[in-house]
Amino acid sequence: MNLALGNKLSLRISDLAFGGEGVARWEDFVVFVPFVAVGELVEAEITELKKRYARARLLRVLEPSPERVEPGCRYFGACGGCQYQHLAYSAQLRLKHKQIGDLFERLGHFDRRLVAPVIPCPQPYGYRNRIMVRSQWDKFKQGLNIGFIRADSRLVVDVEECRLAEPALNEQLKYVRAHPPPKGGLKVVLRSSPPGWEVPPDSFFQNNSFLLPKLVEVARDALRQAQTKHLLDIYCGVGFFSVELAPLAESFVGVELDHMAIQAARRNAAARARTNGEFIAGTAEEQLPAILSRFPAPATTVLLDPPRKGCQPETLQMLRRVQPAQIIYISCHPATMARDLNILCAQGAFELAQVRPLDMFPHTQHVECVGDLRCKAATGSP
Secondary structure: OOOOOOOEEEEEOOEEOOOOOEEEEEOOEEEEEOOOOOOOEEEEEEEEEOOOEEEEEEEEEEEOOOOEOOOOOOOEOOEOOOOOOOEOHHHHHHHHHHHHHHHHHHOOOOOHHHEOOOEOOOOOOOOEOEEEEEEEEEOOOOEEEEEEEEOOOOOEEEOOOOOOEOHHHHHHHHHHHHOOOOOOOOEEEEEOOOOOOOOOOOOOOOOEOOOHHHHHHHHHHHHHHHOOOEEEEEOOOOOHHHHHHHHHOOEEEEEEOOHHHHHHHHHHHHHOOOOOEEEEEOOHHHHHHHHHHOOOHHHEEEEEOOOOOOOOHHHHHHHHHHOOOEEEEEEOOHHHHHHHHHHHHHHHOEEEEEEEEEOOOOOOOOOEEEEEEEEHHHHOOO
């Protein structure tokens, strides 16, 4: 039959794409269905129809996967914050490992065996130290909805708690709900300050304190193996990696556009007596040429922790020209990371040694990755 909006189909799920949607086929169409597991037979209703693919909403699971579990949150399926609460945590880790391998193979043209197994979070619920809730006027109940964007629209689903958030944030959420914003359309950031770190309200910091020590350990191991003397921490935020890795370097420089974060980074370094480096305010594109010229490339590691959109092309080309001994690339977006690493490794400028994923975002589509790249000229690789 010809597909049309509203059609109800029985579909066998063959894969889960990066982003969380299940993949099924109906004749020549690919049909994406959320909140499913590989191997399941489901009934779904077509909600969006394109030339070669369609999207559908899950109506019911006809043959459930043995990896399907009861979600830990009553809002799961309506709230758009989580994609995988219906899967056992061990299945989530295997799924993310496969998805990262697929992306690095397809977008980066890397051997998927370079992707190590995903390091699990020791606390899959109650781990987030920062959430952002939104307010939206609900004309039907004549009041504000305070919560998160729905999974199926741009409307806000009203929530009383977030199971991913630390308990302190849920206490803050109770206060916001008791003292709501004056109108809809406003965002409220709730944050629990990481112990021992100064973080301005609008500055970036990793959102999972429980897996943070392991993230530092992975970056530290990569830096130690390269045996370089100088560390350039680009997109350094409040100086987290600079401060943690400073003991392994003779000198370090942190670069960050956020002026408030740079001031906090200096105080964070001073609080830990890190006196072998400095922090500079500015963009990577502005500051990197002069900074790279100060240090011998064969003795330098560049740590990149860019926003989700990745690095600017001029930054990548500059690194290709200068060829520092090592690049440690940290990202919560494996697709843009694979793209950027493909550019860095083109024509043999760098070689990817390994990608270490860490599940900083359990129950969601997101995953943190640490890539270790070595300059071929420095390693003597053919």
